[in-house]
Amino acid sequence: MNRSLIVSLSPHIRSDVSVDKIMWSVVWALIPATIGAGYFFGIRAIILIILSIITALISEYICNLIFKREISIFDGSAVITGILLAFNLPPNVPFFIPIIGSFFAIVVVKQLFGGLGYNFLNPALAARAFLVASFPQIMSASYIAPYYGTISGFDAITQATPLTAIRNAKIMDTPRNLEILLDKATSWESLKNLFTGNVGGCLGETSAILLLIGAIYLLIKRYIDYRIPLSYLLTCFILSLFILPIKRFPNYHLFQILSGGLILGAFFMATDYVTSPITKKGRVIFGIGCGILTMLIRHFGGYPEGVSFSILLMNVATPLIERYTRPRVFGKK
Amino acid sequence: MFNFLISKQVKKFSFAGGVHPEENKHFTENSPIEKLPLPKLVYLPLLQHTGKQAKPLLNIGDKVKTGQIIGEADGKISANIHSSISGKVKDLKELPHPLIFGRVLTYVIESDGEDIWDENIKREFVKKEFDSDEIIEKVFKAGIVGLGGAAFPTAVKLSPPKEKVIDTLIINGCECEPYLTNDYRLMIEKPKEIILGALLLKKALEKNNKNIRLIFGIEDNKEKAIGIFDSYKKDYNFEVYTLKTKYPQGAEKQLIKAILKREVPSGGLPFDVGVVVQNVGTAYACYEACYFDKPLFERVITVSGNGIKEKKNLLVRIGTQIKDIVEYCGGYVGEIKKVIMGGPIMGVAIYSEDMPIVKGTTGILFFNEKEVILEKERDCIRCGRCVEVCPMGLLPTELHKFIKRREFDKARDYSLLDCIECGSCAFICPARIKLVQSFKFGKQEIIKKERK
Numbered sequence: 001m002n003r004s005l006i007v008s009l010s011p012h013i014r015s016d017v018s019v020d021k022i023m024w025s026v027v028w029a030l031i032p033a034t035i036g037a038g039y040f041f042g043i044r045a046i047i048l049i050i051l052s053i054i055t056a057l058i059s060e061y062i063c064n065l066i067f068k069r070e071i072s073i074f075d076g077s078a079v080i081t082g083i084l085l086a087f088n089l090p091p092n093v094p095f096f097i098p099i100i101g102s103f104f105a106i107v108v109v110k111q112l113f114g115g116l117g118y119n120f121l122n123p124a125l126a127a128r129a130f131l132v133a134s135f136p137q138i139m140s141a142s143y144i145a146p147y148y149g150t151i152s153g154f155d156a157i158t159q160a161t162p163l164t165a166i167r168n169a170k171i172m173d174t175p176r177n178l179e180i181l182l183d184k185a186t187s188w189e190s191l192k193n194l195f196t197g198n199v200g201g202c203l204g205e206t207s208a209i210l211l212l213i214g215a216i217y218l219l220i221k222r223y224i225d226y227r228i229p230l231s232y233l234l235t236c237f238i239l240s241l242f243i244l245p246i247k248r249f250p251n252y253h254l255f256q257i258l259s260g261g262l263i264l265g266a267f268f269m270a271t272d273y274v275t276s277p278i279t280k281k282g283r284v285i286f287g288i289g290c291g292i293l294t295m296l297i298r299h300f301g302g303y304p305e306g307v308s309f310s311i312l313l314m315n316v317a318t319p320l321i322e323r324y325t326r327p328r329v330f331g332k333k
Numbered sequence: 334m335f336n337f338l339i340s341k342q343v344k345k346f347s348f349a350g351g352v353h354p355e356e357n358k359h360f361t362e363n364s365p366i367e368k369l370p371l372p373k374l375v376y377l378p379l380l381q382h383t384g385k386q387a388k389p390l391l392n393i394g395d396k397v398k399t400g401q402i403i404g405e406a407d408g409k410i411s412a413n414i415h416s417s418i419s420g421k422v423k424d425l426k427e428l429p430h431p432l433i434f435g436r437v438l439t440y441v442i443e444s445d446g447e448d449i450w451d452e453n454i455k456r457e458f459v460k461k462e463f464d465s466d467e468i469i470e471k472v473f474k475a476g477i478v479g480l481g482g483a484a485f486p487t488a489v490k491l492s493p494p495k496e497k498v499i500d501t502l503i504i505n506g507c508e509c510e511p512y513l514t515n516d517y518r519l520m521i522e523k524p525k526e527i528i529l530g531a532l533l534l535k536k537a538l539e540k541n542n543k544n545i546r547l548i549f550g551i552e553d554n555k556e557k558a559i560g561i562f563d564s565y566k567k568d569y570n571f572e573v574y575t576l577k578t579k580y581p582q583g584a585e586k587q588l589i590k591a592i593l594k595r596e597v598p599s600g601g602l603p604f605d606v607g608v609v610v611q612n613v614g615t616a617y618a619c620y621e622a623c624y625f626d627k628p629l630f631e632r633v634i635t636v637s638g639n640g641i642k643e644k645k646n647l648l649v650r651i652g653t654q655i656k657d658i659v660e661y662c663g664g665y666v667g668e669i670k671k672v673i674m675g676g677p678i679m680g681v682a683i684y685s686e687d688m689p690i691v692k693g694t695t696g697i698l699f700f701n702e703k704e705v706i707l708e709k710e711r712d713c714i715r716c717g718r719c720v721e722v723c724p725m726g727l728l729p730t731e732l733h734k735f736i737k738r739r740e741f742d743k744a745r746d747y748s749l750l751d752c753i754e755c756g757s758c759a760f761i762c763p764a765r766i767k768l769v770q771s772f773k774f775g776k777q778e779i780i781k782k783e784r785k
Binding site for chain 2: 006008019
């Protein structure tokens with residue numbers, strides 16, 4: 001009889017969902033938006049994304065060797081970081097930007113803290129924050145119009161992304177002009193452009209529909225939990241009802257949801273397993289926190305957009321949230 | 334014609350958490366229970382139950398009959414052991430045990446090929462009334478233990494402390510482990526016997542309590558069994574609850590919660606919420622023990638897995654070696670990688686086919702290279718799946734982190750001792766972390782510390 005039976009502790013069967021399967025599924029889910037980036041911003045966008053992915057993989061590999069860890073470039077996580085970082089860059093940045101950013105994301109944010117599972121900040125977002133702080137000029141002035149539209153999506157004269165246009169008008173324009181601008185921004189035409197992605201913005205954030213295709217796939221597969229995106233978006237939606245009179249600007253909340261990086265952030269970056277809470281209640285709180293911070297930054301902050309900073313801030317709060325949202329143990333009060 | 338409408342109206346009960354592994358019951362669910370031919374040798378460990386080892390009664394060379402007592406219960410929590418064949422005591426020595434780490438005093442009995450049963454065992458069914466004490470006595474004498482796998486002495490479970498008011502007896506017909514169909518086949522082939530056994534168990538509990546509810550809990554993947562039991566419920570005055578097919582639906586605490594919405598308190602027992610849970614196989618054994626004075630020396634097991642040629646449900650004598658079963662079932666298919674005693678989620682991988690079937694063996698699974706996929710454990714990615722599925726509301730990944738850092742006090746604070754080791758977390762973990770192993774170790778360390 002066979003003498004080489006494996007003796008291991010239970011369980012003897014495992015679910016077929018592995019880390020690699022989840023990570024690669026996220027990569028597939030980002031493909032529609034990647035194609036969209038190429039469609040709206042041209043081949044240059046694709047080159048930026050590829051540069052970012054390659055740098056991420058090389059950095060990951062070198063770190064694996066230096067830290068004597070198992071080679072982890074095939075698990076898909078570095079590819080995700082590469083894509084997401086590129087998605088958060090304006091389309092006209094020079095080629096060295098994704099290279100520096102991706103290197104920073106993988107080496108400093110991820111591998112120096114121990115690799116996948118140990119980083120407390122979302123690598124792509126932390127790297128984006130690093131780039132914004134290091135190259136403010138490049139990062140804020142590299143937006144271009146999509147091939148078939150305008151930068152703002154609602155006004156041919158305005159040379160700024162939708163959220164920036166509104167903020168600039170708030171600071172510099174007369175209330176009368178601001179109202180005209182807001183009317184345009186919340187028009188169906190503008191919303192349609194935001195929904196399809198035919199506006200200026202970071203590479204991968206503009207097209208809500210293409211991002212949602214991927215997100216729905218991940219939600220159906222249950223690779224991401226609906227709690228974070230739902231509470232995040234709902235919070236932004238509700239808060240925007242209070243900012244401007246509904247009767248005057250009935251679509252303002254939709255404008256807020258669809259513009260900037262909110263859809264990308266809510267479905268693909270706030271849901272990052274490693275940096276968001278593991279408890280169900282914690283995830284709801286995390287989403288609400290992201291929503292409040294995003295709306296605060298957008299309306300009162302120095303930056304026109306607040307998605308990445310609010311997610312980063314909530315990343316830091318994650319251990320605390322987890323501590324106070326432990327589920328009730330069966331049989332205990 | 335409107336069956337599908339009616340079935341939709343049935344309320345299905347369940348608990349929070351749990352997993353849905355592939356059921357794989359189709360291998361054997363339609364195979365009627367077959368009798369395994371008498372083995373030539375049986376190995377009967379004197380410890381086949383939770384509690385204290387039984388005391389040996391016979392010497393080497395003594396003749397035994399089938400069903401004769403060979404080990405006597407020792408202490409409050411223990412059970413009698415009986416010979417499962419007739420013949421001669423060949424040996425009595427310390428031998429490896431399939432489920433317990435280390436060696437256990439074991440009788441080796443050689444068959445005389447006759448299978449002469451002990452004369453006290455009745456061969457014909459006579460309808461009779463028993464009183465509570467009589468039932469408990471007979472169950473005790475027959476060496477009956479929980480046949481769902483835990484092997485807790487049944488007589489002890491039937492004698493709850495007097496101050497505990499028991500109002501419900503649940504007969505567990507969930508069989509939530511994949512592959513296993515032994516309980517299902519028994520429910521289909523011997524429903525009346527199981528019901529009579531359950532009524533005996535109820536009667537035994539009525540010693541100190543009145544008006545006990547008798548409930549059968551069956552998962553909804555066993556429609557046929559539910560139908561059969563439904564048809565008897567009016568005549569015998571019991572209830573049938575349909576439960577959602579989900580692992581670990583058959584775990585006592587989850588079963589009670591699903592049916593009665595009561596939570597066994599942390600550190601407590603089903604007694605504390607007025608409930609006793611018994612497995613369907615145990616009910617059947619009690620029926621045999623009372624009406625026939627037949628001790629527990631045989632049981633139904635499922636033989637399954639891709640690694641065995643003929644997958645079956647077998648009535649086997651306790652102590653039969655696994656290799657005899659392999660031979661009867663046509664041998665192996667492919668390269669055999671794992672032999673599992675019990676279900677695939679909570680069962681124990683054993684290292685030799687010389688191991689015997691014991692009272693708590695629900696099945697033997699043979700896994701070949703198709704089913705055994707060895708994946709490397711990697712670092713936790715904090716996906717939270719373990720938290721979602723934990724039926725006890727624990728944070729498995731946090732507990733594992735504490736145990737890895739040897740912070741056992743923290744693990745205790747995070748309720749490690751409430752873990753029922755159901756393995757749902759380890760099943761679902763995409764990083765393939767050996768969580769159950771870690772928790773078993775952590776619990777031992779905590780208990781060790783407390784003893785000091």
